[in-house]
Structures are given as structure tokens and as C-alpha cells.
Amino acid sequence: MDSKHIKPFSKDILQFENIEDIANQISGKIKDDIYSVLKRKGAIIGISGGIDSSVTLGLTVKAIGPENVIGILLPEKDSSPDSKKKALELAQKFKVQTIEEDITGALEGFGCYKRRDEAVAAVFPEYNPTDYKMKIGINQSGLNQFLPPVFSITIISNEGIEKSKKLPIKEYLQIVAASNFKQRSRMSMLYYHAERLHYAMIGTPNKHEVQQGFFVKNGDGGADIMPIAHLYKSQVYQLAEYLGIPEDIIKRTPTSDTYTAEQTQEEFFFQMPYHEMDLIWYGLENEIDPEEVGKVLNKTSDEIMHIYNNLSRKKKTTEYLRMAPITYK
Amino acid sequence: MQHIQEKIKEFILRTSYVSGDQVNNDTLIFAEGIMDSMGFISIIGFIEDEFSVEVADNELVESNFESVDAITNFISRKLKVGTVG
Incomplete structure (x- = not known):
């Protein structure tokens, strides 16, 4: 490089x-x-x-x-x-x-909470929003591999008991969309x-x-x-x-x-502390040798290369979010 | 084994919208951008539904999912363990 x-x-x-x-x-x-x-x-x-x-x-x-x-x-x-x-x-x-x-009333009108909670209950039938809190997160292990992240859902009871599961695609998409x-x-x-x-x-x-x-x-x-x-x-x-x-x-x-x-x-998305992410993203954008970046961050060249690949993949797969609507002549 | 391989390949082609000549059994489907994050979650769901195997978090590693061959071997191992158990 x-x-x-x-x-x-x-x-x-x-x-x-x-x-x-x-x-x-x-x-x-x-x-x-x-x-x-x-x-x-x-x-x-x-x-x-x-x-x-x-x-x-x-x-x-x-x-x-x-x-x-x-x-x-x-x-x-x-x-x-x-x-x-x-x-x-x-x-x-x-x-x-x-x-x-x-905006709670507007969100209730859209069915935001109801649609989200339906999807959560499809994964955890015991879930209801009165007795549980919920969040979705990204698996941290994917960062050092050529694999995309997998999302998991966690519910936490009022007594503080946590349960987590991998999110199936249908429920993941519904929770995010809601x-x-x-x-x-x-x-x-x-x-x-x-x-x-x-x-x-x-x-x-x-x-x-x-x-x-x-x-x-x-x-x-x-x-x-x-x-x-x-x-x-x-x-x-x-x-x-x-x-x-x-x-x-x-x-x-x-x-x-x-x-x-x-x-x-x-925990939800970035998978690493911002000061590391900043330097690695800078290294990726400026084509800096992973070994050089690794020395500064106390990581191996392979680890940096994996993170470069992960960040490149994130950018590529989210291109649609940054696109203006496609129009035809 | 070949049956599993065909089903996996067919699923990848159907959900990734790429042509058959772009995916060989040893093609690195994530490293080469054939499948993305949604594709990965879909594959996991497909494996769990189609072959009745459960994928644990610690099994979500490249050596089990990087290609059609890797996924096929992973499912075969899981099915064997299931039979013995």
C-alpha cells in the first residue's frame, strides 16, 4: 500500500x-x-x-x-x-x-412502539414493554474478521435479569424500521x-x-x-x-x-472507542500502511487490515443511504 | 454433502442477485462483497430453518462462513454432532 x-x-x-x-x-x-x-x-x-x-x-x-x-x-x-x-x-x-x-403522540400514531414491540415479542415471547427494557447491539467479535456484523437483541427485566439472542432478519428489519x-x-x-x-x-x-x-x-x-x-x-x-x-x-x-x-x-454500532476509530479511519482514507497505524495503536498489522476491510465494507454497504433519489432522463 | 452444498449455493445466488459464474464453492462471499450484512443474517436464518441446526455466537467465524464450502462443512459437522448426540 x-x-x-x-x-x-x-x-x-x-x-x-x-x-x-x-x-x-x-x-x-x-x-x-x-x-x-x-x-x-x-x-x-x-x-x-x-x-x-x-x-x-x-x-x-x-x-x-x-x-x-x-x-x-x-x-x-x-x-x-x-x-x-x-x-x-x-x-x-x-x-x-x-x-x-x-413526539410520543406522533410515534404512537405511526404505531412505532407497537410495531417494534411485536417484533421483540416474536423473539422473546415473555417480553412486554412494562416489565422489560430492550436494546439491539452488534457482535464485537466480527471486527477482526472478513464477516459482517450480526445484531443481537437484549431484554432486561425490571429485576435486572438480561437475556440476549441473535436477531433473525425479519425481526431485525421490523425493529429498525419501526x-x-x-x-x-x-x-x-x-x-x-x-x-x-x-x-x-x-x-x-x-x-x-x-x-x-x-x-x-x-x-x-x-x-x-x-x-x-x-x-x-x-x-x-x-x-x-x-x-x-x-x-x-x-x-x-x-x-x-x-x-x-x-x-x-x-455497543450499538461502532464496535470500538472513537479515538481508535478516528485514527484507523484516517489511516484507511489516507492509505497508510496498516503496520504504521498498528504501531501507534498497539495492534498488529493484521488487526488493522481487518478493521480497514470492515470499515470499507460498512461504507460500501451503506452507500444507498447517502445516495440522492435515482432519476432518469 | 453435495445436497447441502447445492442448497447453500442456490440460496446465495437467489439472495445476492449475482450470476452463477461469480460464485464458486471456494469464492470468499463476504471478502469479495457478494454478500453483505443482511446476507449474513439471511444465511444464518436459512441454515437454522432448512437444516434445523442452531448457530451459536462463538460459531460466527470466518472459517465457518467465508464460502459455500466453509458453510457446507460447518453444517455437515453440526449435523454429525447432532446425530451422535
């Missing part, structure tokens, strides 16, 4: 040299895109109390001022109460107006507020979410601008420090906040 990178690969390769310049560049683009390209009067951002939406809000406030930004909280009955608390703390810090829209009502309902509500105010909708995914397909097509993948979609997660954290995002948001473990049981993004 030929190396085409200029800086020698190291654990600090993704460290911004001048964070102020980076923040100014991004916020300058946001301002230009909102006012000149999209010709909108302000910005709407869905805020979850997570690091990505917080940094996106911070950059947008820097771009156009807090008086032109509205943070929308979109809880539903499965959301962690901590998400709301942290989102409000963020809004207060940046002096941004908030609107809270509970849960995706959440992101799509949020997108609809965000656009409602954006359109009534003639504002732009600012999306919050980072580079890994976009490139590895960890988003819902026409859900959180729908927005007018995605200002951090080119940034590695560690770079998002650097910006968070620079922008003064509240410390408890920075320290919070990223979660999916989608299923009733608590679940980290690592």
Missing part, C-alpha cells in the same frame, strides 16, 4: 493546529450558506444534549448570533431525562431560545419550525456517522447544512472545548438514546 500522507502518522495526527481558525472557517461557511446560498433568516437545530448537536449549535451561534438560532428538544417516552437536562443547559449557556416538542419513525418524526418537526420561520435546518452528524451509515435516511440524514459532517469525532471534541460546551456534555458517553435500555454508540 502506497503512503500519500505528508505528516508522519501519530496519535496526534488529527489534532487541529489552530482551532480558532477552524471554528472561524466553519462558522463563516455556515453564515454564508444560511444567508447567501439558502437565503434563510436563521437556523433550527435539534438538540439532544449530545456532543455533536452541541458543537453544531455552538458553531451556528458563532456564525449568526444566538438571537437567530432556535434549539428544538424532541423527546419521546423512551428518551433519557438526562438528554433534556443537558440540552437545556446547553441552550442556557449559548443564550439560545428553545422549543420542546414531545424505530426509524423516531428520527423521521423529528426531521418533520424540525422542518415544520424551519419553514414557519423561514429558517435553515442544521443537521448534526459527524464524519463517522455519515461515512459509516449511522443515520436514518430522510431522518437525521435530512438537513440543509451539515457543518460537522467532515469532522472526526476527536475533532468534534476539540471544537467542543474551544466553544465552551458544558463539561458534563463533553464527558457524557455518546448513546443511541433510541431503545428503552441504555446503550452506548460503541
Whole structure:
């Protein structure tokens, strides 16, 4: 494999040299895109109390001022109460107006919970949402092999007893399809507020979410601008420090906040800590010899090669999520 | 054994939408992108339904699933163990 990178690969390769310049560049683009390209009067951002939406809000406030930004909280009955608390703390810090829209009723109307719970009960007949919490996860062993991941479902009783099983394809697809009502309902509500105010909708995914397909097509993948979609997660954290995002948001473990049981993004999808994933993804994109990456991360060349292959496969198999609708002449 | 092999190959061709000449018995179906994540879950479900074998989490390894031959050998071993047991 030929190396085409200029800086020698190291654990600090993704460290911004001048964070102020980076923040100014991004916020300058946001301002230009909102006012000149999209010709909108302000910005709407869905805020979850997570690091990505917080940094996106911070950059947008820097771009156009807090008086032109509205943070929308979109809880539903499965959301962690901590998400709301942290989102409000963020809004207060940046002096941004908030609107809270509970989407539970909309989701009940779509049959989101009922359809999801039917599929869970097909795997675990004893399951009911009153006595159990549930989550789905990815098997961790697949990372070092040429095999795609397999999803498993875990139910946790009110007494704390956990049971897990591999998810059959029919139930897996139904749980995912039903849960995706959440992101799509949020997108609809965000656009409602954006359109009534003639504002732009600012999306919050980072580079890994976009490139590895960890988003819902026409859900959180729908927005007018995605200002951090080119940034590695560690770079998002650097910006968070620079922008003064509240410390408890920075320290919070990223979660999916989608299923009733608590679940980290690592456990649900990414399979490794973000600081490792950042460096390996950088190595893959810049064709860095796996041995060189392995030395920095204390892994063998074979392990890095397997992860390169896994990440390439994830990107390839999620291409459909990033595609615009196919049209014909 | 040949019967198992044919069923596996037929299932892969039917669900991957590739032509027969692209899949030999030793083709690395995941490494070469013939089957993806959905394909893998489908194969597991097909094996469990068609041959009444249960696939344990620790059996989800390349040596059992990388090709038609690997899957065939895996099922044959499982069926033999089942018979003896």
C-alpha cells in the first residue's frame, strides 16, 4: 500500500493546529450558506444534549448570533431525562431560545412502539414493554474478521435479569424500521419550525456517522447544512472545548438514546472507542500502511487490515443511504 | 454433502442477485462483497430453518462462513454432532 500522507502518522495526527481558525472557517461557511446560498433568516437545530448537536449549535451561534438560532428538544417516552437536562443547559449557556416538542403522540400514531414491540415479542415471547427494557447491539467479535456484523437483541427485566439472542432478519428489519419513525418524526418537526420561520435546518452528524451509515435516511440524514459532517469525532471534541460546551456534555458517553435500555454508540454500532476509530479511519482514507497505524495503536498489522476491510465494507454497504433519489432522463 | 452444498449455493445466488459464474464453492462471499450484512443474517436464518441446526455466537467465524464450502462443512459437522448426540 502506497503512503500519500505528508505528516508522519501519530496519535496526534488529527489534532487541529489552530482551532480558532477552524471554528472561524466553519462558522463563516455556515453564515454564508444560511444567508447567501439558502437565503434563510436563521437556523433550527435539534438538540439532544449530545456532543455533536452541541458543537453544531455552538458553531451556528458563532456564525449568526444566538438571537437567530432556535434549539428544538424532541423527546419521546423512551428518551433519557438526562438528554433534556443537558440540552437545556446547553441552550442556557449559548443564550439560545428553545422549543420542546414531545413526539410520543406522533410515534404512537405511526404505531412505532407497537410495531417494534411485536417484533421483540416474536423473539422473546415473555417480553412486554412494562416489565422489560430492550436494546439491539452488534457482535464485537466480527471486527477482526472478513464477516459482517450480526445484531443481537437484549431484554432486561425490571429485576435486572438480561437475556440476549441473535436477531433473525425479519425481526431485525421490523425493529429498525419501526424505530426509524423516531428520527423521521423529528426531521418533520424540525422542518415544520424551519419553514414557519423561514429558517435553515442544521443537521448534526459527524464524519463517522455519515461515512459509516449511522443515520436514518430522510431522518437525521435530512438537513440543509451539515457543518460537522467532515469532522472526526476527536475533532468534534476539540471544537467542543474551544466553544465552551458544558463539561458534563463533553464527558457524557455518546448513546443511541433510541431503545428503552441504555446503550452506548460503541455497543450499538461502532464496535470500538472513537479515538481508535478516528485514527484507523484516517489511516484507511489516507492509505497508510496498516503496520504504521498498528504501531501507534498497539495492534498488529493484521488487526488493522481487518478493521480497514470492515470499515470499507460498512461504507460500501451503506452507500444507498447517502445516495440522492435515482432519476432518469 | 453435495445436497447441502447445492442448497447453500442456490440460496446465495437467489439472495445476492449475482450470476452463477461469480460464485464458486471456494469464492470468499463476504471478502469479495457478494454478500453483505443482511446476507449474513439471511444465511444464518436459512441454515437454522432448512437444516434445523442452531448457530451459536462463538460459531460466527470466518472459517465457518467465508464460502459455500466453509458453510457446507460447518453444517455437515453440526449435523454429525447432532446425530451422535
